[in-house]
Amino acid sequence: MAIALQCFAPLIFNMRPIAAQRGAPAEPLATVTIHVIDEYGVTVDSRLNSFANGQREMASHFRGLQGAQIPYGEYSYLIRRLVHGDFGEVIPGRVTVRWPENLVVVTVSRLFIPGAAIDRAAPRGLVIRGKLEPMPQGLSAAPLWIRLSPIHQSEHVDVSVDASGEFRIYKPLDGRYVLTVIRGDEVLDLQQISFDENWQPADFVLKLPDQPPSIVHVQRKQ
Missing domain, CATH: 2.60.40.1120 (Carboxypeptidase-like, regulatory domain)
Structure with a gap:
Protein backbone atom coordinates (compact mmCIF):
# COMPACT_ATOMS: atom_id res chain seq x y z
CA MET A 1 0.00 0.00 0.00
CA ALA A 2 1.41 3.32 -1.04
CA ILE A 3 1.77 6.01 1.61
CA ALA A 4 1.41 9.64 0.52
CA LEU A 5 3.91 12.01 2.08
CA GLN A 6 3.01 15.69 2.50
CA CYS A 7 5.67 18.37 2.76
CA PHE A 8 4.97 21.51 4.74
CA ALA A 9 6.88 24.69 4.00
CA PRO A 10 8.34 26.20 7.18
CA LEU A 11 6.69 29.36 8.49
CA ILE A 12 9.11 32.23 9.10
CA PHE A 13 8.12 34.85 11.69
CA ASN A 14 9.62 38.35 11.94
CA MET A 15 10.53 38.49 15.61
CA ARG A 16 11.99 42.04 15.59
CA PRO A 17 10.34 44.20 18.24
CA ILE A 18 7.79 46.62 16.87
CA ALA A 19 9.41 49.49 18.73
CA ALA A 20 12.69 48.91 16.92
CA GLN A 21 10.93 49.49 13.59
CA ARG A 22 9.81 52.96 14.64
CA GLY A 23 12.22 55.87 14.31
CA ALA A 24 13.11 57.82 17.47
CA PRO A 25 11.64 61.35 17.57
CA ALA A 26 13.94 63.91 16.00
CA GLU A 27 15.77 66.29 18.33
CA PRO A 28 14.18 69.74 18.03
CA LEU A 29 16.47 72.26 16.35
CA ALA A 30 16.30 76.04 16.32
CA THR A 31 17.75 79.20 14.88
CA VAL A 32 19.51 81.73 17.13
CA THR A 33 20.11 85.36 16.19
CA ILE A 34 22.30 87.53 18.44
CA HIS A 35 21.92 91.30 18.24
CA VAL A 36 24.50 93.42 20.10
CA ILE A 37 23.50 97.05 20.70
CA ASP A 38 24.35 99.96 22.96
CA GLU A 39 21.89 101.68 25.30
CA TYR A 40 20.67 103.86 22.39
CA GLY A 41 19.90 100.91 20.11
CA VAL A 42 22.92 101.37 17.82
CA THR A 43 24.36 98.07 16.57
CA VAL A 44 27.79 97.27 18.04
CA ASP A 45 30.17 95.40 15.73
CA SER A 46 30.90 92.05 17.40
CA ARG A 47 32.01 88.49 16.73
CA LEU A 48 30.93 85.23 18.37
CA ASN A 49 33.76 83.34 20.09
CA SER A 50 31.82 80.53 21.77
CA PHE A 51 28.28 79.15 22.06
CA ALA A 52 28.43 76.03 24.21
CA ASN A 53 26.19 73.63 26.10
CA GLY A 54 28.56 71.93 28.54
CA GLN A 55 31.21 70.25 26.38
CA ARG A 56 29.13 70.72 23.23
CA GLU A 57 30.46 73.70 21.25
CA MET A 58 28.06 75.06 18.62
CA ALA A 59 29.97 78.12 17.38
CA SER A 60 30.58 76.38 14.04
CA HIS A 61 26.81 76.47 13.45
CA PHE A 62 26.91 80.28 13.31
CA ARG A 63 27.55 82.52 10.35
CA GLY A 64 28.40 85.81 11.97
CA LEU A 65 25.85 86.17 14.77
CA GLN A 66 23.18 83.99 13.13
CA GLY A 67 23.05 80.32 14.07
CA ALA A 68 21.08 77.41 12.61
CA GLN A 69 20.47 73.78 13.58
CA ILE A 70 20.96 74.57 17.28
CA PRO A 71 19.54 71.91 19.65
CA TYR A 72 17.27 73.13 22.44
CA GLY A 73 18.95 73.67 25.81
CA GLU A 74 20.93 76.02 28.06
CA TYR A 75 23.96 77.72 26.49
CA SER A 76 26.79 79.98 27.56
CA TYR A 77 28.17 82.41 25.01
CA LEU A 78 31.23 84.62 24.61
CA ILE A 79 31.06 87.58 22.24
CA ARG A 80 34.06 89.72 21.34
CA ARG A 81 33.39 93.38 20.70
CA LEU A 82 35.21 94.87 17.72
CA VAL A 83 36.69 98.37 18.03
CA HIS A 84 37.98 99.95 14.81
CA GLY A 85 38.52 96.48 13.38
CA ASP A 86 40.45 95.23 16.41
CA PHE A 87 39.25 92.86 19.11
CA GLY A 88 38.05 94.52 22.31
CA GLU A 89 35.81 93.75 25.26
CA VAL A 90 34.67 90.15 25.88
CA ILE A 91 30.94 89.92 26.59
CA PRO A 92 29.78 86.74 28.39
CA GLY A 93 26.19 85.62 28.83
CA ARG A 94 23.70 82.77 29.05
CA VAL A 95 20.61 81.97 27.02
CA THR A 96 17.95 79.25 26.91
CA VAL A 97 17.11 77.98 23.44
CA ARG A 98 13.51 76.81 23.74
CA TRP A 99 11.68 78.04 20.64
CA PRO A 100 12.08 77.36 16.89
CA GLU A 101 13.34 80.95 16.48
CA ASN A 102 15.31 82.71 19.26
CA LEU A 103 16.46 86.34 19.36
CA VAL A 104 19.13 87.27 21.93
CA VAL A 105 19.53 91.03 22.41
CA VAL A 106 22.78 91.89 24.20
CA THR A 107 23.17 95.47 25.45
CA VAL A 108 26.61 96.96 26.09
CA SER A 109 27.70 100.42 27.13
CA ARG A 110 28.47 102.95 24.43
CA LEU A 111 31.26 104.27 26.66
CA PHE A 112 34.04 101.81 25.95
CA ILE A 113 37.75 102.65 25.82
CA PRO A 114 40.02 99.63 25.15
CA GLY A 115 42.26 98.96 28.13
CA ALA A 116 40.53 101.50 30.37
CA ALA A 117 38.03 101.09 33.19
CA ILE A 118 35.18 103.60 33.24
CA ASP A 119 33.72 104.79 36.51
CA ARG A 120 29.93 104.70 36.10
CA ALA A 121 29.10 105.65 39.69
CA ALA A 122 26.38 108.29 39.92
CA PRO A 123 27.22 111.57 41.65
CA ARG A 124 25.93 111.91 45.19
CA GLY A 125 22.55 113.58 45.43
CA LEU A 126 21.47 112.82 41.85
CA VAL A 127 17.73 113.38 41.32
Whole structure:
Protein backbone atom coordinates (compact mmCIF):
# COMPACT_ATOMS: atom_id res chain seq x y z
CA MET A 1 0.00 0.00 0.00
CA ALA A 2 1.41 3.32 -1.04
CA ILE A 3 1.77 6.01 1.61
CA ALA A 4 1.41 9.64 0.52
CA LEU A 5 3.91 12.01 2.08
CA GLN A 6 3.01 15.69 2.50
CA CYS A 7 5.67 18.37 2.76
CA PHE A 8 4.97 21.51 4.74
CA ALA A 9 6.88 24.69 4.00
CA PRO A 10 8.34 26.20 7.18
CA LEU A 11 6.69 29.36 8.49
CA ILE A 12 9.11 32.23 9.10
CA PHE A 13 8.12 34.85 11.69
CA ASN A 14 9.62 38.35 11.94
CA MET A 15 10.53 38.49 15.61
CA ARG A 16 11.99 42.04 15.59
CA PRO A 17 10.34 44.20 18.24
CA ILE A 18 7.79 46.62 16.87
CA ALA A 19 9.41 49.49 18.73
CA ALA A 20 12.69 48.91 16.92
CA GLN A 21 10.93 49.49 13.59
CA ARG A 22 9.81 52.96 14.64
CA GLY A 23 12.22 55.87 14.31
CA ALA A 24 13.11 57.82 17.47
CA PRO A 25 11.64 61.35 17.57
CA ALA A 26 13.94 63.91 16.00
CA GLU A 27 15.77 66.29 18.33
CA PRO A 28 14.18 69.74 18.03
CA LEU A 29 16.47 72.26 16.35
CA ALA A 30 16.30 76.04 16.32
CA THR A 31 17.75 79.20 14.88
CA VAL A 32 19.51 81.73 17.13
CA THR A 33 20.11 85.36 16.19
CA ILE A 34 22.30 87.53 18.44
CA HIS A 35 21.92 91.30 18.24
CA VAL A 36 24.50 93.42 20.10
CA ILE A 37 23.50 97.05 20.70
CA ASP A 38 24.35 99.96 22.96
CA GLU A 39 21.89 101.68 25.30
CA TYR A 40 20.67 103.86 22.39
CA GLY A 41 19.90 100.91 20.11
CA VAL A 42 22.92 101.37 17.82
CA THR A 43 24.36 98.07 16.57
CA VAL A 44 27.79 97.27 18.04
CA ASP A 45 30.17 95.40 15.73
CA SER A 46 30.90 92.05 17.40
CA ARG A 47 32.01 88.49 16.73
CA LEU A 48 30.93 85.23 18.37
CA ASN A 49 33.76 83.34 20.09
CA SER A 50 31.82 80.53 21.77
CA PHE A 51 28.28 79.15 22.06
CA ALA A 52 28.43 76.03 24.21
CA ASN A 53 26.19 73.63 26.10
CA GLY A 54 28.56 71.93 28.54
CA GLN A 55 31.21 70.25 26.38
CA ARG A 56 29.13 70.72 23.23
CA GLU A 57 30.46 73.70 21.25
CA MET A 58 28.06 75.06 18.62
CA ALA A 59 29.97 78.12 17.38
CA SER A 60 30.58 76.38 14.04
CA HIS A 61 26.81 76.47 13.45
CA PHE A 62 26.91 80.28 13.31
CA ARG A 63 27.55 82.52 10.35
CA GLY A 64 28.40 85.81 11.97
CA LEU A 65 25.85 86.17 14.77
CA GLN A 66 23.18 83.99 13.13
CA GLY A 67 23.05 80.32 14.07
CA ALA A 68 21.08 77.41 12.61
CA GLN A 69 20.47 73.78 13.58
CA ILE A 70 20.96 74.57 17.28
CA PRO A 71 19.54 71.91 19.65
CA TYR A 72 17.27 73.13 22.44
CA GLY A 73 18.95 73.67 25.81
CA GLU A 74 20.93 76.02 28.06
CA TYR A 75 23.96 77.72 26.49
CA SER A 76 26.79 79.98 27.56
CA TYR A 77 28.17 82.41 25.01
CA LEU A 78 31.23 84.62 24.61
CA ILE A 79 31.06 87.58 22.24
CA ARG A 80 34.06 89.72 21.34
CA ARG A 81 33.39 93.38 20.70
CA LEU A 82 35.21 94.87 17.72
CA VAL A 83 36.69 98.37 18.03
CA HIS A 84 37.98 99.95 14.81
CA GLY A 85 38.52 96.48 13.38
CA ASP A 86 40.45 95.23 16.41
CA PHE A 87 39.25 92.86 19.11
CA GLY A 88 38.05 94.52 22.31
CA GLU A 89 35.81 93.75 25.26
CA VAL A 90 34.67 90.15 25.88
CA ILE A 91 30.94 89.92 26.59
CA PRO A 92 29.78 86.74 28.39
CA GLY A 93 26.19 85.62 28.83
CA ARG A 94 23.70 82.77 29.05
CA VAL A 95 20.61 81.97 27.02
CA THR A 96 17.95 79.25 26.91
CA VAL A 97 17.11 77.98 23.44
CA ARG A 98 13.51 76.81 23.74
CA TRP A 99 11.68 78.04 20.64
CA PRO A 100 12.08 77.36 16.89
CA GLU A 101 13.34 80.95 16.48
CA ASN A 102 15.31 82.71 19.26
CA LEU A 103 16.46 86.34 19.36
CA VAL A 104 19.13 87.27 21.93
CA VAL A 105 19.53 91.03 22.41
CA VAL A 106 22.78 91.89 24.20
CA THR A 107 23.17 95.47 25.45
CA VAL A 108 26.61 96.96 26.09
CA SER A 109 27.70 100.42 27.13
CA ARG A 110 28.47 102.95 24.43
CA LEU A 111 31.26 104.27 26.66
CA PHE A 112 34.04 101.81 25.95
CA ILE A 113 37.75 102.65 25.82
CA PRO A 114 40.02 99.63 25.15
CA GLY A 115 42.26 98.96 28.13
CA ALA A 116 40.53 101.50 30.37
CA ALA A 117 38.03 101.09 33.19
CA ILE A 118 35.18 103.60 33.24
CA ASP A 119 33.72 104.79 36.51
CA ARG A 120 29.93 104.70 36.10
CA ALA A 121 29.10 105.65 39.69
CA ALA A 122 26.38 108.29 39.92
CA PRO A 123 27.22 111.57 41.65
CA ARG A 124 25.93 111.91 45.19
CA GLY A 125 22.55 113.58 45.43
CA LEU A 126 21.47 112.82 41.85
CA VAL A 127 17.73 113.38 41.32
CA ILE A 128 15.81 113.42 38.03
CA ARG A 129 12.57 115.33 38.69
CA GLY A 130 9.40 115.01 36.65
CA LYS A 131 5.77 116.06 36.86
CA LEU A 132 2.47 114.86 35.39
CA GLU A 133 0.15 117.52 33.99
CA PRO A 134 -2.74 117.55 34.46
CA MET A 135 -2.94 115.31 37.50
CA PRO A 136 -5.22 112.34 36.62
CA GLN A 137 -8.72 112.67 38.02
CA GLY A 138 -10.94 109.86 39.24
CA LEU A 139 -12.39 108.17 42.27
CA SER A 140 -9.88 105.31 42.36
CA ALA A 141 -7.95 105.00 45.61
CA ALA A 142 -5.27 102.88 43.92
CA PRO A 143 -1.76 104.39 44.02
CA LEU A 144 -0.48 106.28 41.00
CA TRP A 145 2.97 105.25 39.81
CA ILE A 146 5.30 105.22 36.83
CA ARG A 147 7.30 102.42 35.23
CA LEU A 148 10.28 103.29 33.04
CA SER A 149 11.07 100.35 30.74
CA PRO A 150 14.28 100.65 28.72
CA ILE A 151 13.89 99.87 25.04
CA HIS A 152 17.46 98.65 24.59
CA GLN A 153 18.42 97.61 28.12
CA SER A 154 16.98 95.20 30.67
CA GLU A 155 16.21 96.73 34.08
CA HIS A 156 13.05 98.77 34.52
CA VAL A 157 12.61 101.48 37.15
CA ASP A 158 9.42 102.05 39.20
CA VAL A 159 8.70 105.36 40.95
CA SER A 160 5.70 106.65 42.89
CA VAL A 161 3.81 109.85 42.04
CA ASP A 162 2.80 112.19 44.86
CA ALA A 163 -0.48 114.12 45.20
CA SER A 164 0.87 117.08 43.23
CA GLY A 165 1.82 114.88 40.24
CA GLU A 166 5.53 115.12 40.95
CA PHE A 167 7.91 112.16 40.91
CA ARG A 168 11.63 111.68 41.43
CA ILE A 169 14.11 109.23 39.90
CA TYR A 170 17.30 108.55 41.85
CA LYS A 171 19.01 106.31 39.32
CA PRO A 172 21.09 107.72 36.44
CA LEU A 173 19.30 106.94 33.18
CA ASP A 174 20.50 107.24 29.61
CA GLY A 175 19.03 106.06 26.35
CA ARG A 176 15.39 105.55 25.38
CA TYR A 177 12.61 104.32 27.64
CA VAL A 178 8.88 103.70 27.47
CA LEU A 179 7.29 105.61 30.34
CA THR A 180 4.02 104.07 31.53
CA VAL A 181 1.66 105.90 33.89
CA ILE A 182 -0.30 103.34 35.93
CA ARG A 183 -3.10 103.48 38.48
CA GLY A 184 -4.43 100.16 39.77
CA ASP A 185 -5.15 98.01 36.72
CA GLU A 186 -5.38 101.04 34.40
CA VAL A 187 -2.69 102.26 32.01
CA LEU A 188 -3.30 106.00 31.80
CA ASP A 189 -0.54 106.86 29.36
CA LEU A 190 2.43 105.52 27.40
CA GLN A 191 5.18 107.79 26.14
CA GLN A 192 8.62 107.31 24.67
CA ILE A 193 11.24 109.32 26.55
CA SER A 194 14.96 109.79 25.92
CA PHE A 195 17.58 110.68 28.52
CA ASP A 196 20.81 112.35 27.44
CA GLU A 197 24.05 110.78 28.55
CA ASN A 198 24.69 113.11 31.47
CA TRP A 199 23.98 113.13 35.18
CA GLN A 200 22.84 116.73 35.55
CA PRO A 201 19.39 116.37 33.96
CA ALA A 202 16.85 119.16 33.65
CA ASP A 203 13.38 118.80 35.17
CA PHE A 204 10.71 117.65 32.73
CA VAL A 205 6.90 117.68 32.44
CA LEU A 206 4.69 114.94 30.99
CA LYS A 207 1.48 116.13 29.37
CA LEU A 208 -1.18 113.48 29.88
CA PRO A 209 -3.82 112.92 27.16
CA ASP A 210 -7.56 113.12 27.76
CA GLN A 211 -8.03 109.43 26.96
CA PRO A 212 -5.88 106.40 27.87
CA PRO A 213 -4.10 104.54 25.06
CA SER A 214 -6.08 101.99 23.08
CA ILE A 215 -5.61 98.26 23.67
CA VAL A 216 -4.88 95.70 20.97
CA HIS A 217 -6.75 92.56 22.04
CA VAL A 218 -5.39 89.29 20.63
CA GLN A 219 -8.31 86.87 20.80
CA ARG A 220 -8.42 83.11 20.90
CA LYS A 221 -9.14 81.35 17.61
CA GLN A 222 -12.72 80.20 17.23
